[in-house]
Amino acid sequence: MSYPYQIKSLEQYHEVYKKSVEQPEAFWDNIAQNFLWKKKWDKVLEWNFKEPKIQWFQGATLNITENCLDRHLEKNGDTPALIWEPNDPEEHHRVLTYKELHFKVMQFANVLKNNGVKKGDRVCIYMGMIPELAIAVLACARVGAIHSVIFGGFSAQSIADRLQDAQAEFIITCDGAFRGNKDIPLKGVIDDALIACKFVKRVIVCTRTRTPVSMIKGRDVWWEDEIKKVETQGNPFCPAEEMSAEDILFILYTSGSTGKPKGVVHTCGGYMVWANYTFVNVFQYQPGEIHFCTADIGWITGHTYIVYGPLSAGATSLMFEGIPTYPDAGRFWEITDKYKVDILYTAPTAIRSLMGFGKSQFIGKHLSSLKKLGTVGEPINEEAWQWYFKNVGKEKCPIVDTWWQTETGATLISNMAGVTPAKPSYATLPMPGVQPVLVDEAGKEIVGNNVSGNLCIKFPWPGMLRTTYGDHERCRQTYFSTYENLYFTGDGCLRDADGNYRITGRVDDVLNVSGHRIGTAEVENAINMHNGVVESAVVGYPHDIKGQGIYAYVIFSTEMKHDEDLMRKDILQTVSRIIGAIAKPDKIQFVSGLPKTRSGKIMRRILRKIAEGETENLGDTTTLLDPNVVEEIKKGKI
Ligand code: WT7
Numbered sequence: 240m241s242y243p244y245q246i247k248s249l250e251q252y253h254e255v256y257k258k259s260v261e262q263p264e265a266f267w268d269n270i271a272q273n274f275l276w277k278k279k280w281d282k283v284l285e286w287n288f289k290e291p292k293i294q295w296f297q298g299a300t301l302n303i304t305e306n307c308l309d310r311h312l313e314k315n316g317d318t319p320a321l322i323w324e325p326n327d328p329e330e331h332h333r334v335l336t337y338k339e340l341h342f343k344v345m346q347f348a349n350v351l352k353n354n355g356v357k358k359g360d361r362v363c364i365y366m367g368m369i370p371e372l373a374i375a376v377l378a379c380a381r382v383g384a385i386h387s388v389i390f391g392g393f394s395a396q397s398i399a400d401r402l403q404d405a406q407a408e409f410i411i412t413c414d415g416a417f418r419g420n421k422d423i424p425l426k427g428v429i430d431d432a433l434i435a436c437k438f439v440k441r442v443i444v445c446t447r448t449r450t451p452v453s454m455i456k457g458r459d460v461w462w463e464d465e466i467k468k469v470e471t472q473g474n475p476f477c478p479a480e481e482m483s484a485e486d487i488l489f490i491l492y493t494s495g496s497t498g499k500p501k502g503v504v505h506t507c508g509g510y511m512v513w514a515n516y517t518f519v520n521v522f523q524y525q526p527g528e529i530h531f532c533t534a535d536i537g538w539i540t541g542h543t544y545i546v547y548g549p550l551s552a553g554a555t556s557l558m559f560e561g562i563p564t565y566p567d568a569g570r571f572w573e574i575t576d577k578y579k580v581d582i583l584y585t586a587p588t589a590i591r592s593l594m595g596f597g598k599s600q601f602i603g604k605h606l607s608s609l610k611k612l613g614t615v616g617e618p619i620n621e622e623a624w625q626w627y628f629k630n631v632g633k634e635k636c637p638i639v640d641t642w643w644q645t646e647t648g649a650t651l652i653s654n655m656a657g658v659t660p661a662k663p664s665y666a667t668l669p670m671p672g673v674q675p676v677l678v679d680e681a682g683k684e685i686v687g688n689n690v691s692g693n694l695c696i697k698f699p700w701p702g703m704l705r706t707t708y709g710d711h712e713r714c715r716q717t718y719f720s721t722y723e724n725l726y727f728t729g730d731g732c733l734r735d736a737d738g739n740y741r742i743t744g745r746v747d748d749v750l751n752v753s754g755h756r757i758g759t760a761e762v763e764n765a766i767n768m769h770n771g772v773v774e775s776a777v778v779g780y781p782h783d784i785k786g787q788g789i790y791a792y793v794i795f796s797t798e799m800k801h802d803e804d805l806m807r808k809d810i811l812q813t814v815s816r817i818i819g820a821i822a823k824p825d826k827i828q829f830v831s832g833l834p835k836t837r838s839g840k841i842m843r844r845i846l847r848k849i850a851e852g853e854t855e856n857l858g859d860t861t862t863l864l865d866p867n868v869v870e871e872i873k874k875g876k877i
Contacts, residue, residue, distance in 0.1 A: 240552060240553040242273075242524070242552070244269075244519065245524075246520055249658065252655065252658065252671075255671050256668075256669070256671050258671075259671035259672040260674060263672060263698065264283040264284055265283075267512070267672065267701060268283045270512060271283075271296060271508075271512055274512065274551075275301065275306050277302070277481050278298070279298075279299055280296035280484065280508075281297055281299075283297075284699065285297055286699045288724050288725065289719070290715065291715060291719045294485050295485070295506075295512075296508040296509065296512075299508055300481045300483055300484065301481075301482060302507075303488060303510075303511045306515075306551045307546075307550035308340060308341040308344060308550065309341065309479070310553075311337045312341060315337055316336065316341075317336050317337070318337055319335070319336055320337045320339075320340040320555065320556065321333075321335045321340060321555075322529070322555060322578055323369065323558050324557065324558070324560065324561075324574050324577075325561070326417040326560040326561035328566065337553070340377075342475060343374050344377040344477075345378075345381065345475060345476060345477035346470075346475060347374050347375065347466070348378040348477040349474070350443070350468075350469055351378055351382050352477070353469065353472075354409070354443065356379075357383075358383030358480050358482075359383065359486075360384045360408060361384070361385045361387055361405040361406060362375075362384045362385065362386050362387070362407060362409040363386075363387050363389060363401065363407040363410045363411070364376060364379075364386055364387070364412075365388075365391065365425055366411065366413045366416070366425065366445065367413055367416025367417065367447060368416070368536065368558060368560040369445070369560060371413075371445045371462065372536050373536065373545070373558065375445075376489075376546055379489075380488060380507075382480050383482050385405075385487045386488075386489045386490075387401065387405050387489065387490040387491065388489070388536060388541075389401055389537060390537025390538060391418075391537060392537075392819045392820055393819040393821075394428065394815060394817060394818060395428050395429075395431035395816075396817050397500075399432040399434075400500070401502070402439065403436060404492075404502055404708065404709060405490055405502060405708055405709075407439070408439055408440045408441070409441050410433075410439060410441070410442045410443070411442075411443045411462075412429050412442060412444055412445070413445045413447040414445075414446055414447055414448055415450040417448060417561070418561065418562055419561060419562045419565035422450060424450055426442075426453075427450075427452065430452075439458070441458060442455075442458055442459045443462050444459060444461055444462060445461075446463060483507070484507055484509065485506045485508065485509075485705070486507050487505070487506055487507075487705075488506055488510055489542065490503065490708045491503050491538075493645040494749060494756050495747075495749065496729075496748040496759070496760060497748075498758075498760065498761075499761070501707040501708070501710070501717070502708030502709065503645050504706045505702065505705070509648075509701035510547070510649075510701070510702045511551060512702070513649045513700060514548040514649045515548055515552055516649075516670075517543075517649040517650040517653075517702075518543075518544060518551075519552055520670070520671075521613070521653050521656065521670075522613065522639065522656055523655060523657060523658060524549075524552055524554055527555075529557055529578050529581050529608075530554050530555065530556050530580075530581065530582045531557040531574065531582060531583050532545045532556070532557075532584040533559060533571065533583070533586070533589065534615075536558075539643075540616070543648065543649045545558055557574070563585075563592065563593060564592065564596075568593055568596035568600040569602075569604060572604035572606060572631075575608065576606065576608070579608035581608060581609065581611065582610065582611045582612075582613070583612050584613035584615065585613070585615075586614060586616040586754040587616065587617050587618070587620070587623050587786065588753040588784060588785055590614070591620075591623050591784045591786075594623065606631060606633065607633075609631065609632060610636055610656075611656040611657070612627060612628075612631060612632050612637070612638045613638065613641055614641070615650075615754070616753075616754025617744075617786045617787075618741075618786070619640055619663075620664065621663050621664050624638065624663040625663065628663075637657045638661055639654050639661070640653060640665065640666045640667070642666035646704040647702065647703060647704075648704070649702050650670060651670055651675070651696070651700070652675065652740050653666055653670065664741060665740065665741045666739075666741065666742055668738070668739065669740070672698075672701070673696060674698040675694060675696055675697075675732075675740060676694075676695050676696070676725065677691065677692030677694060677695075677733075678693050678725065679692050682723065682725075688735065688736050689734070689735060691731065691732065691733035691743070692731070692732065692733075693732070694730045694732035695725035695726060696726045696728065697724070729746060729749060731743040731744060731745070731746045750762075750779040750787050751787050752779075752785050752787050753785045753786065753821075754786070755821055757818075757821070759777040759778065759779070759843075760777075762777045762814065762822050763776065763791075765813060765814045765817035765822065766793060766810055766814060766824075768813055768817055769810050769813040771796050771800075771806065771809070772796070773794040774793075774794045776791070776792045776833050776841050776846055777789060777824065778843055778847040779847070779850075780826075780847070780850040780851050780852075781851060782825065785825075788826065789822070789823070789825050789826075790850035791824040791826065792828050792872065793810065793830065794830055794831065794833065810827055811823045811824070827877075828872070828876065830868070830871065831868070831871060832871070833846075833868065834865075835863065837862065839864075842862075845857050846872070849872055849876055
């Protein structure tokens with residue numbers, strides 16, 4: 240494949256950017272010509288941020304899998320589409336060429352049809368990182384079903400909440416998943432979730448760990464048996480369902496500052512264009528290169544930069560089942576050498592954790608194939624950036640720091656590898672079509688350079704979220720009501736003298752723990768479920784490896800108080816059950832009261848400062864109902 244829209248110089252970037260802002264419709268009309276549509280659009284863009292209403296490529300029809308698979312068959316059918324590296328380095332890896340992946344996706348799409356899945360149905364996918372996960376995602380897209388992938392670390396309760404919200408009647412899962420030295424019983428977790436979800440009609444179970452599972456008659460079927468049925472039926476072909484550009488492609492749940500996670504909705508046409516355009520430009524992908532994104536497909540990074548971005552570009556995408564430190568800290572480097580990886584895209588938290596293992600992880604590793612590096616998920620500190628640049632990139636690989644969100648579909652602000660300059664800890668410049676603005680608390684735009692404020696975007700881009708599933712008002716409230724006519728990201732940001740953007744972190748009550756988004760309210764609700772807990776308050780604090788750690792202040796019922804260590808363990812167990820192990824607090828401090836204003840509002844600012852280790856400048860505490868609790872909390876800090 241060739242990419243006529245790939246930007247090749249800084250000068251060209253500025254030109255292209257200018258055009259994208261001055262004539263957005265003509266600009267995207269032109270870019271969209273590079274894809275396979277069943278019918279072209281009548282109108283490029285219709286929008287207002289008031290409702291909000293965002294429609295790209297109105298009137299067009301397509302199927303994203305024809306862009307990710309079919310269109311590559313003739314010239315690149317034998318090119319590897321997916322390379323899969325298992326958790327256990329002793330186990331054999333797998334390679335699926337475009338031809339093979341196309342075949343398997345059609346085959347599984349027929350399995351879905353045989354099991355009653357139709358266009359528009361919601362299908363929940365809860366699997367480990369095996370090729371069948373990518374196949375399941377693409378097979379849903381093939382038949383026009385809406386996939387909702389749930390990360391394998393979420394609990395049964397979280398799954399049940401998401402199944403109910405999406406009214407998903409179909410589930411694709413595995414018996415279990417391997418992660419490091421753990422064996423996670425995915426089907427068992429699904430079984431627990433389904434106690435509360437009687438509307439689920441079918442569970443398709445793919446074999447991976449062959450841990451014992453209960454298969455319920457009439458509801459549960461094995462993936463492999465269903466494939467055999469399709470083989471006997473003898474028709475390997477499955478036509479790609481014709482989808483409107485604005486039909487839903489997928490839902491992905493993500494946490495906010497209030498309530499339960501919301502289902503971010505992405506649609507077929509705009510998301511495809513955006514995922515592809517940013518992949519080709521940010522990573523400066525060249526045909527033949529091996530792209531290794533270390534994320535899990537359960538997060539947006541995996542959707543966009545393991546599956547849809549690379550495959551729509553005819554690229555070779557490497558997918559890894561394991562974790563960076565198993566069997567040892569040299570795992571990424573071993574994989575890089577084994578497959579001669581060209582592009583490595585990972586998270587600052589992984590880099591920081593590997594930094595702690597010293598130089599020995601690089602013994603015998605060449606890393607000479609690497610050309611480009613990337614990071615995503617949270618701000619990268621300068622020390623981690625330098626370590627990555629020197630030890631991994633050998634000072635010859637550009638690092639792209641890609642800032643984006645589940646809601647933005649793909650990268651909004653980033654340098655382009657080797658084309659636009661990098662600046663450590665800066666995401667740098669906006670992608671073409673992206674118009675960032677900084678605003679003050681009152682919503683007034685802050686113009687000029689060397690300024691900071693809340694980051695908003697003032698014009699739509701093709702891959703932005705369209706709604707939150709089943710609750711459009713929540714979408715409006717969350718993203719479009721804080722500031723009039725702006726999409727509010729929830730991030731704080733500064734702009735340097737040269738117009739480079741540096742994202743400084745969330746300004747709402749959302750934590751970023753190891754690059755995963757967790758709402759403080761959600762963790763509090765989970766802690767409060769424990770029968771001994773009276774009240775709790777959760778804040779983030781700086782954590783060397785995770786970026787942010789979770790600090791919980793908990794009031795425990797005096798009658799039920801017992802061994803503190805056990806109380807802590809019980810609370811952790813509760814959070815694991817309600818949300819999942821990823822939301823477990825790092826620190827739990829038992830307190831007798833929380834700093835509240837006279838109107839009963841918890842003053843989180845004070846709690847945050849104490850958790851950060853600040854004891855003196857706690858700001859104004861005179862409005863507190865009982866200033867003494869602050870002293871007590873300070874003394875008891877962990
Ligand atoms: C939040 C979005 C985008 C996929 C992974 C996370 C933070 C993301 C960066 C970056 C600084 C970043 C922001 C954002 N974030 N990338 N390069 N520099 N911060 O997706 O779970 O939707 O979280 O992650 O705070 O709002 P997500």
